[in-house]
Amino acid sequence: MSYTEHELAKDLENQEYKFGFVSNIESDQIPKGLNEDVIRIISAKKEEPQWMLDFRLNAFRVWSEMTEPDWAHVHYQKPNFQDIVYYSAPKQTKKYESWDDVDPEMKETMKKLGISMEEQKRLTGVAVDFVMDSVSVATSFKSKLKELGIIFCSFSEAVQEYPELVQKYMGTVVPTSDNFYAALNSAVFTDGSFCYIPKGVRCPMELSTYFRINEGGTGQFERTLVVADEGSYVSYLEGCTAPMRDENQLHAAVVELVSLDNAEIKYSTVQNWYPGDKNGKGGIFNFVTKRGICETNAKISWTQVETGSAVTWKYPSCILKGDHSIGEFYSVAVTNNYQQADTGTKMIHLGRNTKSTIISKGISAGKSSNSYRGLVQIHKGAHNARNFSQCDSLLMTDECGAHTFPYIECKNSSAKIEHEATTSKIGEDQIFYCKQRGISEEKAIGLIVNGYCKEVLNQLPMEFAVEAQKLLTISLEGSVG
């Protein structure tokens, strides 16, 4: 009673986005705008082989013919593609040979972001590739991974060092013409991560890429390609943050996963791009295409915790091509203030006895809008395909919106498809119960929301799960109304 709602609201305004700082690192930028010359410049700056340039130019032509989609349940001012800087790299473009060579300001940035690159910090057991403004800055644990034949490096490096692998797989899961943003990305992407796990190898540590937008006026277009060769296993993590700015910045990434026979890829994302301020000003437009393909008996599991971005448009999907392959999608999407998210998955069942599971937990607060959009497609040859979908929405206020758009296309009568959906308002009774036991409102909401998301959070690697829990609590602070 002594703490009024007014005071609470005040406190929240002061609750700053923790990663909103800008690092003062000199960058190498090209002028704004997009045309074939810009693409040639990007390619030249990266000293790319001809085939890569050709790939880009082709993509640019495809993209030029396309129009921006507007079927998603989001509203935003469409970006002006001529007003974006397509190449921005921290000045020292050469990769650091050792940690000691890293620019102090850069080290400071990573420290603020909580990224540990130092090889001596082996305890954390996570190998990190740090990508800032579309350029991979440093990759740790490389040598150790190399002993096992695992390739983990920046995309640019892969283009130079492993052209045959890149050429073989790039664009096979997300073709250039797939959609507007994928085509744009294919034309202008500047970096990203590449990972290859050889036959039968179980990657002994989590591989992780940390994406950071630093410069203003830039877009970030990175590309990730993960190939798990037959019988291999890898767990891959991705984290994202950006400074607070009044402008909207565009992030259009492409992630392709290839899980060959008997292989397994676990791909986890904690997305915390700057969401804009409480009035909906600024924030990242996060338009991402993520897709994986499973060969025989292979598995791909997507886990995402989405708390950031002003607008999110993202459907990590699985093509279950091989017999007995498995696709999973576990998602928590939180929207607050004026954030908008339209996210979900596509499970494309082609092979026999393929199985997919979708668990989606949407949490809406403030005046935000949160949509689940999912497609389960059972093709003719997919005998005995199974799908289980559960889409739950939790509302924190009366002003927010939650929507569910589940699509099912079934062409094989032996399929078994189950869909469950619930919408509930966060319980005042639950919060009161917690408070009566001495737990503060903030912690109570944290507990309840984390409990609500438990099935998804359980899928995350340990260190990430803890981070994600904190993030959920922060994202929703004082959001009940």
Place this chain on the structure above:
Amino acid sequence: MIKINNLHANIEGKEILKGLTLEVKPGEIHAIMGPNGAGKSTLASILAGREEYEVTEGSVDFDGLDLLEMDTEDRARAGLFLAFQYPVEIPGVSNINFLRTAMNEIREHKGMDPISAKEFMAMVKEKSALVELDPKLASRSVNEGFSGGEKKRNEIFQMAMLEPKLAILDETDSGLDIDALRIVANGVNTLKSDKNATIVITHYKRLLDYIIPDFVHVLYDGRIVKSGTKELAIELEEKGYDWIKAELV
């Protein structure tokens, strides 16, 4: 311990408490009885800090603190515990995690360090044995899928863990089988000391055979209209509330 003086309270414009006065001293057990809708749960909710109720008059002193000015969580941290008539389910949050969070918040409030995992688990073991709560329930989600009786037992388990100064038990006996009733009562009696106090809200004299109250009060139409000892409960059981109503006019 607690001094409730001339408490008036409304919900949605309707006056529920109409000048309720009650004092509970350390070491005492008070029973409150009264017909359905008299305002017993309302009293418990207001003491715990539910915001839907508007207090229009009166005061509550809790161990020297102005209770009505405090936030719900601060009241709990100061040692007020409510065993809910209808305990709430919190899916996905384990009982253990819930209690540990609560306990550490209370400790932090008192300037104490968080309880060690070892100490906590030892306490869980001891207290769950006291209320004969199946240890499996301790690691399940808070009240989720618990039977009615299990929920009530879980409330007493939480009370035992948090060691409050003043516990208010709102119909903890309803829905309990005879053995569970004995167990819950045994829990309350074991925890009794000259430093804490208990208010038991009940409809049945039966519970008072196990938890012997120092005082019995009748709450009727928003007021305490009659107070006495255990004998009063026996009289009520025999004569019903009509007898009180008749006396009032």
